[in-house]
Amino acid sequence: MKAFQDCYPMKYAHCYGCGRENAMGLQLKSYWNGVDTQAHFTPGMQYSGGVPGHVYGGMIASLLDCHGTASAAAFACRERGKDMTQEANPARFVTVSLSVNFKRPTPQGVELCMRAQLLGVEGRKVRMSLCLLAGDQVCATADMLAIELLPEAP
Numbered sequence: 001m002k003a004f005q006d007c008y009p010m011k012y013a014h015c016y017g018c019g020r021e022n023a024m025g026l027q028l029k030s031y032w033n034g035v036d037t038q039a040h041f042t043p044g045m046q047y048s049g050g051v052p053g054h055v056y057g058g059m060i061a062s063l064l065d066c067h068g069t070a071s072a073a074a075f076a077c078r079e080r081g082k083d084m085t086q087e088a089n090p091a092r093f094v095t096v097s098l099s100v101n102f103k104r105p106t107p108q109g110v111e112l113c114m115r116a117q118l119l120g121v122e123g124r125k126v127r128m129s130l131c132l133l134a135g136d137q138v139c140a141t142a143d144m145l146a147i148e149l150l151p152e153a154p
């Protein structure tokens with residue numbers, strides 16, 4: 001299965017969180033999970049929060065952010081009757097609003113799962129509900145608004 005981020009043109013493949021061309025980055029990969037989307041990632045021990053054994057909150061926000069923008073593009077393509085993974089130049093989205101609710105400490109040393117659910121597409125706007133799980137425990141939830149970038153001038 002092709003990851004959403006692997007569909008970004010080379011020019012947009014350098015994001016710290018999800019760019020496949022960023023060797024120092026996280027290289028997050030997002031996929032369909034039925035009608036929703038998901039991604040998995042195990043943060044290294046350097047992403048410790050203040051409490052030993054707990055993941056840094058900024059890392060949690062980054063994982064939700066990058067999974068969210070990729071999901072926004074996939075959801076928007078689907079709403080338009082297209083398959084993002086088959087598009088040569090798919091829609092490109094950026095985050096304008098991300099509100100994270102840290103519900104419980106996120107443990108280090110385990111694979112985390114990020115999920116996104118579409119709430120609605122309105123023109124260039126995609127609203128989503130996201131969550132981050134460790135095993136079956138929801139550690140964080142988020143509301144996100146992503147906006148589609150206008151097509152580049154030739």
Ligand SMILES: CCCCCCCCCCCCCCCC(=O)SCCNC(=O)CCNC(=O)[C@H](O)C(C)(C)COP(=O)(O)OP(=O)(O)OC[C@H]1O[C@@H](n2cnc3c(N)ncnc32)[C@H](O)[C@@H]1OP(=O)(O)O
Nearest residue numbers: 008012015065066069092093094095096097145147149150
């Ligand atoms: C920058 C990178 C480029 C490359 C992209 C490549 C993409 C493929 C790689 C993806 C990689 C993933 C990356 C990880 C996720 C990030 O971290 S993205 C980086 C963080 N986000 C940003 O830097 C976004 C900064 N903001 C912007 O660039 C511009 O405000 C935007 C979003 C392009 C919109 O500007 P615009 O095209 O001039 O549109 P504008 O008319 O201002 O707004 C359109 C609509 O959005 C609404 N809106 C705009 N901003 C907001 C806001 N902050 N809150 C609420 N509503 C808003 C407006 O009210 C308007 O609504 P309507 O009036 O249509 O109802």
